[in-house]
Amino acid sequence: MTTSLVQKYNVPGPRYTSYPTVPYWDETTFSVESWKKSFIKSFSESNVSEGISLYIHLPFCESLCTFCGCHKRITKRHEVEHPYIEAVLKEWNLYCDVFPEKPIIKEIHLGGGTPTFFSPENLENLINGIFKRAEKAKDHEFSFEGHPNNTTREHLQRLYNLGFRRVSFGVQDYSDKVQQAIHRIQPFHNVAKVTFWAKEIGYTSISHDLIFGLPFQTLENIVDTIEKTKALSPDRLAFYSYAHVPWIKGNGQRGFKDEDVPKDDEKRRLYEVGKQLLAKKGYHEIGMDHFAHKKDSMFQAFQEGKLHRNFMGYTSSKTQLMIGLGASSISDSWYGFAQNEKTLEDYYTRLENNEIPVCKGHILNDEDLIIRKHILNLMCQFTTSWDDNYFYFEELPEVLLQLQEMENDGLLIIQHNAITVTEKGKPFVRNICMAFDLRLKRNAPQTQLFSMTV
Template sequence: MEQSLTAKYNVAAPRYTSYPTMPYWDTDVFSNDEWVKTVKRSFIESNTRDGISIYIHLPFCENLCTYCGCNTRITKNHRVEEPYIKALLLEWAMYKNIFGKKPLIREIHLGGGTPTFFSPANLKALISAILLNADIHPDANFSFEAHPANTTVDHLQVLYDLGFRRLSLGLQDFDPKVQFIINRHQTIEQIQAVTGQARRIGYTSINYDLIYGLPLQTLPGLAETMQQVAGLMPDRIAFYSYAHVPWIKPGQRRFTEKDLPDAKLKAKLYEVGRSLLKHYGYIEIGMDHFALPGDELLLAEQNGNLHRNFMGYTHQHTQLLIGLGVSSISDSQYAFAQNVKTVEEYLGLVKNGELPVFKGHILTNDDMIIRRHIQDIMCTGQTTWNHHTEPCEPLLEGIERLQPLADDGLIELNSWGLKVTPTGKNFLRNICMAIDARLWANKPATQLFSMAI
């Protein structure tokens, strides 16, 4: 039964880090002025209560990892660091001017690219300036992504001294054949060294990113990777499906579909990896995430406080997320905005004193309602609705589309809501698709998203 469901529901599907998803943003009615208004509103409503989150995109990498779907700039020229940091701080100054009051910073996340491409001294200068004339929330949560092959003790110490306590290392797979074809090289000894150094310094949470469905990946190779990872016992593991989107990321054309596991093998890779993680003591959280007992992310799910945004799952929620840097995405709760995607355009706009936003979406009332239900499904595995207090015609249409999923045992569906079954937990993206009004109103003629499984 499980295999037949996998075949049936292995369709192109969004990952639902937002709703509406980016291809369905109504940019025709979006303007920077409208975006600024929503930022001001959200800051006034939530800064004192929740604080704000900041995502900083650091796009530079010395080498191209051919599996990667992120916005990157490949260079070995480290002179790019200081001009980019200067631009980030100019953009941050624009947002502080919009706020009008001192921000309360609750979350900072450094993503990339490769944040540890930047020197420890430059990272210190960047974060110190971000924190200047800002308050830090007592429950602040600062995290960064790192490449195991270039993360030094100085990187770890400098960021720890600035308040960072969470580290995420991109492993993907230890199989040498897989590492070669995806051009991502790191050894178990490098992972062990960085993990040990971070723990000795005092980092309280270490995450490893693993990917299934990579080219040339095999079941024995994945099992060996899992065994090596389990020996180091990171606090969290993100076990992602490889997203093959060569029409968006040309670097993925280094290999072809013939090098990728077929749908049946990919599903088996997921099931084997998932079962091994559970065997090693990890507990599944939401979609793609696993943690050891006692982890804050796991506690948040158990307490109903788990949240999902463009940075993935988080154990706390801020209404306002500001994205700084090229291609970064911001969320004011009432609107989304994305920055321009090339470094040159970003630097030019910021230098001229312009917010580097090039597209976005102002959420309608229907969007807000459906967004809440998708957030609940992704984070708690259930949602409830009341058609009298929350009228939404597109949601009613979506509820009708849920019935086949209930017939297949993925959800328990009734007149007031739904609950995801243990089987359905593997198909969260498909469940959310059923109530995705924007997608159903404008079905794509070509593939926009990666496959669900």
């Protein structure tokens, strides 16, 4: 990758876990009633044929990791577990009261926060409570995020007994200096222990999350982290870019300064070296920032053109409807998005009033649905196509001009009614998606809302 391309395309841009992106959701016209209509429509169309997905946000952490951009509540008081699970189950029952038939659950993902903050017994009560009013799809895929420092063998065994076969462990980087800076002290032997436990119990897909661009991170750190990762041989990897957005998330208790964070060419080199090492270790690049062995279901989904992406990340299976439960969770009906109240206090208050606790969202119009499909194709398969009626908006000349300029730079190939991202263009897939993002073009933010794309 040339320095000139990085300088040209390294601009603030969305990660496109949704389209329209969250800053463009219309809070003035969105309502709980419009959201109900949206998810009932989606449920009626797809529950029997493919089931639904649940994302359950478990927000508690015992300490603050300063690289994290998720909604969380820092506490060591574990008495918060039971009332939170009761609240989540009440929210689920409010949805079940509206569904026209019994939901069939294909996917569950427990995210955070730190899901393994909760005791194995409480997590079991949560899942059993969900299935008091739901059925389990035959081809279900249940997953959870585990913190290597507090995930016990009992966590892994109980969740396995409940049908979980995928687990993701947050690693980030094995450098002591980096770990000190991001307040995430996590020895290699803790990661090794939980990884081997998961393999012994029978988990079929074990993932490690790595991050590049962290403060004080060097090429030597990346090489060492990937060598250690290979020794544990997880089935898949996420190799994320650290999103340095202190103007949004604040400085927190971070142990570093802005100048300690790798930027531009230096940061991109960390990824390129890591990517080459992972390829040598037998991992294949999938979508954006993800890698997997050939035997993993994510690789197979990518090969078959079935890879999907939503607020849970990349997934090898797809459901039209994803319900988000818990404070700050986001739901997706394909026709609309809805986000829950972000603070625990507001979340609990809405549930006490027997209200589905969504606070904002967006119902997609016809143009949104078309653009969303193309951005999803690009993010998942690095290609998209359209018919002759697709480009009906006034911004057509501007979109084509951007695509042609990117083709001149070798980032994509324009065919008749289709584009394909080249190998050279994969690191710039967010920029390519931005060419289609009409809401961003029409109303560019006055302040920086997004992390840098490269």
